[in-house]
Amino acid sequence: MNNYQNTAGHAAAPQPAHQANLFLFDLKNEAREHGFRTDDSWILQLVTDEEMVSLKRHHHPLISIKLYPDVLLGVFQQVKQKLNQALNKEEEALNVTDMMNNNVKYLAAYPDRKPR
Numbered sequence: 495m496n497n498y499q500n501t502a503g504h505a506a507a508p509q510p511a512h513q514a515n516l517f518l519f520d521l522k523n524e525a526r527e528h529g530f531r532t533d534d535s536w537i538l539q540l541v542t543d544e545e546m547v548s549l550k551r552h553h554h555p556l557i558s559i560k561l562y563p564d565v566l567l568g569v570f571q572q573v574k575q576k577l578n579q580a581l582n583k584e585e586e587a588l589n590v591t592d593m594m595n596n597n598v599k600y601l602a603a604y605p606d607r608k609p610r
Contacts (some may be wrong), residue, residue, distance in 0.1 A: 495496055496598070497610045509565075510565050510571075510572055511568075511570045511572060511573070512570030513559065514564060514568075514569045514572035514574055514576065515559060515572050516559075517557070517559050517569060517573055517601065517603075518576055520557050520574060520578075521536055521573075521577075521603055524555045524557055527555075528555055528573075528605070529593045530605070533562060533591070534605060534606065534607070535579075535605075535606045536557075536575070536577060536603040536604065536605060536606065537604055537606050538570065538573060538574055538577070538579065538602070538603050539601075539602050539603075540566065540567075540568065540570055540588070540593065540594050540598045540599065540600070540601060540602075541558075541598065541599075541601075541602050542596065542597045542599060542600075543599060543600075545600075545602075546558065547601075549602050549604065553604035553605070555604065555605065556602060556603070556604045557602070557603045557604070558600045558601065558602040558603070559600065559601050560599050560600050563593040563594050563598060563599075565591045566593065566598070566599070566600075566601055567588065567589070567590055569592060569601055570585075570601050571585075573601065573603075581600075593602045
């Protein structure tokens with residue numbers, strides 16, 4: 495067997511930049527589908543399973559992605575940057591260990607509008 499055959503089937507873990515771009519693509523499509531105005535924005539949150547249930551109940555549309563904490567943190571930071579949203583002090587201090595200890599599994603985004 496050559497090297498290609500040995501490594502075929504072992505996909506590399508998704509990189510934060512790639513995941514962030516996919517997430518931003520989904521946000522753009524949802525914004526277009528739901529008639530966002532130019533002054534509308536997304537609220538981004540890192541959430542647990544329990545928090546996700548509550549968000550699904552109270553917000554529409556809700557875009558989310560579930561990733562491992564080490565990738566999730568990078569995706570969150572990149573999406574915030576590309577949406578021109580500054581990180582607050584808590585978000586700047588956040589690390590992978592904190593996310594793992596708090597069972598943070600999702601990046602969720604919902605419109606900055608009244609909940610339904």
